Amino acid sequence: MTFDALAGVLLIPALAACLLAALPGYRLTSRLNVLATFLTCATAVSLFVVEPRSGPYLLVDDLNKVFIVLTTFVSFTTSVFSASYIGHEIKIGRLKPTYVRFYHAMYQVLMFAMNLALVANNIGLMWVAIEMATLTTVLMVGIYRTHEALEAAWKYFILGSVGIALALFGTILVYMAARPVIGEGPEAMVWTTLVTRAATFDPALLNVAFVFLLLGYGTKVGLAPLHAWLPDAHAEGPTPISAVLSGLLLNVALYALLRFKMLLALNPAAIAPGPLMVTMGLISCVFAAFMLYRRRDIKRMFAYSSIEHMGIIVFAFGMGGPLANFAGLLHMTMHSLTKSAIFFAVGHIAQVKGTQKIADMGGLTVTNPVLGWGLVLGVVAIAGLPPLGIFMSEFLVVSSTFARSPWLTIILVFGILVALGGLFLRLNTIAFGEPRGPTAPADASYVPMFAHLAIVFMAGIYMPPALVTGFQNVARLLG
Amino acid sequence: MRGLSFDIAHMLAGSLVLVSFMQLYQDRLYALLNIYALHALILAMSVAWQAFVQDAPHLYLTAVIALVFKAIVIPTALHKIIVKLGIHREIETVVGVGPAMLLGMGLVALSMVVMLRVTAKADPLAREDLAFALSVVLLGLLMMVTRRNAVSQVIGFMSLENGLVLAATGAKGMPLVVEISVAFSVLIAFIVIGIFLFRIRERFDTVDVQALDRFRGERR
Numbered sequence: 001m002t003f004d005a006l007a008g009v010l011l012i013p014a015l016a017a018c019l020l021a022a023l024p025g026y027r028l029t030s031r032l033n034v035l036a037t038f039l040t041c042a043t044a045v046s047l048f049v050v051e052p053r054s055g056p057y058l059l060v061d062d063l064n065k066v067f068i069v070l071t072t073f074v075s076f077t078t079s080v081f082s083a084s085y086i087g088h089e090i091k092i093g094r095l096k097p098t099y100v101r102f103y104h105a106m107y108q109v110l111m112f113a114m115n116l117a118l119v120a121n122n123i124g125l126m127w128v129a130i131e132m133a134t135l136t137t138v139l140m141v142g143i144y145r146t147h148e149a150l151e152a153a154w155k156y157f158i159l160g161s162v163g164i165a166l167a168l169f170g171t172i173l174v175y176m177a178a179r180p181v182i183g184e185g186p187e188a189m190v191w192t193t194l195v196t197r198a199a200t201f202d203p204a205l206l207n208v209a210f211v212f213l214l215l216g217y218g219t220k221v222g223l224a225p226l227h228a229w230l231p232d233a234h235a236e237g238p239t240p241i242s243a244v245l246s247g248l249l250l251n252v253a254l255y256a257l258l259r260f261k262m263l264l265a266l267n268p269a270a271i272a273p274g275p276l277m278v279t280m281g282l283i284s285c286v287f288a289a290f291m292l293y294r295r296r297d298i299k300r301m302f303a304y305s306s307i308e309h310m311g312i313i314v315f316a317f318g319m320g321g322p323l324a325n326f327a328g329l330l331h332m333t334m335h336s337l338t339k340s341a342i343f344f345a346v347g348h349i350a351q352v353k354g355t356q357k358i359a360d361m362g363g364l365t366v367t368n369p370v371l372g373w374g375l376v377l378g379v380v381a382i383a384g385l386p387p388l389g390i391f392m393s394e395f396l397v398v399s400s401t402f403a404r405s406p407w408l409t410i411i412l413v414f415g416i417l418v419a420l421g422g423l424f425l426r427l428n429t430i431a432f433g434e435p436r437g438p439t440a441p442a443d444a445s446y447v448p449m450f451a452h453l454a455i456v457f458m459a460g461i462y463m464p465p466a467l468v469t470g471f472q473n474v475a476r477l478l479g
Numbered sequence: 480m481r482g483l484s485f486d487i488a489h490m491l492a493g494s495l496v497l498v499s500f501m502q503l504y505q506d507r508l509y510a511l512l513n514i515y516a517l518h519a520l521i522l523a524m525s526v527a528w529q530a531f532v533q534d535a536p537h538l539y540l541t542a543v544i545a546l547v548f549k550a551i552v553i554p555t556a557l558h559k560i561i562v563k564l565g566i567h568r569e570i571e572t573v574v575g576v577g578p579a580m581l582l583g584m585g586l587v588a589l590s591m592v593v594m595l596r597v598t599a600k601a602d603p604l605a606r607e608d609l610a611f612a613l614s615v616v617l618l619g620l621l622m623m624v625t626r627r628n629a630v631s632q633v634i635g636f637m638s639l640e641n642g643l644v645l646a647a648t649g650a651k652g653m654p655l656v657v658e659i660s661v662a663f664s665v666l667i668a669f670i671v672i673g674i675f676l677f678r679i680r681e682r683f684d685t686v687d688v689q690a691l692d693r694f695r696g697e698r699r
Contacts, residue, residue: 154629158636161636162620162636162639165616165636165639165640165643166616168643168647169612169613169616169646172609172643172646172647172653173609175650175653176601176605176609176650179650179651179652180600180601184651184652185652188652189653189654202597202601204596204599205597205598205601207597208593208597
């Protein structure tokens with residue numbers, strides 16, 4: 001039997017999780033963690049070379065290939081960062097060795113759950129995978145067992161489970177809508193079947209189902225006003241987890257939402273899902289932009305920035321059409337790479353300074369030039385300044401939607417500009433001015449951070465034609 | 480026979496909503512836990528009845544899971560946790576009983592209006608079940624919002640999950656994969672919650688969620 005890459009992206013993390021749970025010693029396990037994520041990433045890339053056949057449970061198409069490769073790549077670089085980050089946490093005694101074993105096993109379980117959510121061809125299976133990813137991250141957020149970490153994990157757990165419960169109700173309703181057409185049994189939950197028959201489903205049921213799915217998975221995407229868990233979970237967990245949450249888990253929830261949006265778009269009698277998504281996206285973007293001004297904790301600040309960008313992405317997908325979808329997809333990719341690079345920098349900065357309070361940091365470009373300038377570059381990228389990738393994608397979002405609804409786009413641009421102001425205000429305190437706090441040299445791995453930033457920089461200047469065609473195909477698929 | 484089987488299913492699903500209401504005004508943890516066990520018991524009966532009516536033997540398994548885990552194991556374990564933590568005193572509700580009941584009635588009315596309207600073409604049994612299930616889900620949500628105590632929030636969440644199971648079994652022929660995973664996820668959720676409760680106790684000597692709210696990165 002030939003090697004099946006689809007099974008590979010699931011089996012490698014699953015096996016690695018078992019192995020890492022059993023093995024002691026931080027050095028060995030952190031390397032194994034890197035190796036496992038690298039293998040998963042390589043397997044995911046091979047999906048582009050040999051495309052396996054989709055079965056009744058697993059599916060591969062142009063849309064999820066992009067997501068899988070992005071997920072596995074960022075999780076690979078994050079595991080490299082995590083190795084040096086966790087090393088430092090053990091040295092200062094913030095994390096006990098037993099917890100490290102647990103942490104690595106959970107990291108792989110999370111990878112498994114996210115990949116499963118992306119390749120699942122069954123809406124029930126996809127739901128199970130997202131629930132699994134949520135529970136894993138809840139455990140990881142609470143891993144420091146401090147007062148704040150527990151509060152964050154509890155809040156995340158409660159809000160996350162309610163979101164997931166609503167999503168399940170939506171999933172059941174989709175099944176109810178599909179049953180009279182497709183017939184009873186598992187077949188009525190399979191994506192590939194649902195998509196071909198969606199035009200004949202009962203539109204009223206689909207509408208209600210989509211509202212539940214939007215609220216449910218929207219909570220996981222971090223859309224305002226359902227975002228309350230996100231800043232806490234990002235701020236209190238280990239920084240590699242903040243990077244994975246922001247860069248990947250939000251995307252996975254978004255992917256689920258996009259799939260259901262495709263389903264609704266195929267049914268002419270159902271409501272258009274676009275306006276709902278556009279509204280939520282705009283609210284998130286503007287709201288989060290204003291929230292950036294009052295932040296005192298560096299990780300919370302970038303968590304709000306994630307809400308803002310998810311708002312922009314959801315806005316772009318909500319507008320729909322090949323161009324806006326292309327822009328949304330590009331923006332999502334760029335945001336994942338940039339935001340995780342920023343969290344890599346922030347993780348090491350917080351370790352050097354021994355705090356996450358912005359007021360206790362200062363003059364980083366003088367004391368730790370590499371980290372400081374890395375952060376400056378990251379913030380310049382995330383704020384959407386040219387010539388970096390996010391400028392490109394934001395420009396595309398704005399230009400592709402302006403002709404259709406100028407007023408909405410003006411609100412979006414307003415949000416982006418407000419966010420830019422907020423980010424630079426804080427960056428000024430952190431990176432420049434009088435050095436404050438400890439100034440020890442960082443024991444850091446810079447490679448992942450600069451690798452991400454280099455890709456973002458490249459994308460701003462030149463996009464390989466193959467990538468453009470690939471994204472265009474996906475954008476067309478999204479409708 | 481069609482009429483009778485419909486009536487029984489209707490009665491069981493309706494009782495589930497009724498018991499959800501009963502949960503809303505319980506102000507002692509033990510009582511709340513007992514009512515939750517009753518909730519799970521009725522759910523098990525309802526699922527078993529659906530299994531019989533739909534002639535779907537795999538649903539009996541779901542009924543057994545509901546009976547064993549939700550009506551027996553989890554309440555017993557939570558009971559022990561409550562004793563261990565020494566928190567069998569009164570629960571402080573954020574909203575009074577009266578307003579909570581009124582809100583609950585509003586939510587039930589809302590779910591009837593929404594679900595009965597959109598499912599006009601579905602068969603009557605599934606239709607009523609979905610409307611009741613949504614009511615149970617919303618009432619569970621309401622309970623989570625109106626309670627401060629971590630244990631009662633968890634109970635609210637579990638009764639919400641019961642509503643989901645009711646919906647899943649009402650949807651005729653929904654595959655087994657999902658039902659088992661639903662039950663399984665509740666179990667995992669419970670483990671997570673259990674760990675959390677112990678950790679919370681360890682750190683702050685209280686399970687009052689308000690105590691958790693004291694600190695947040697912003698203030699100071």
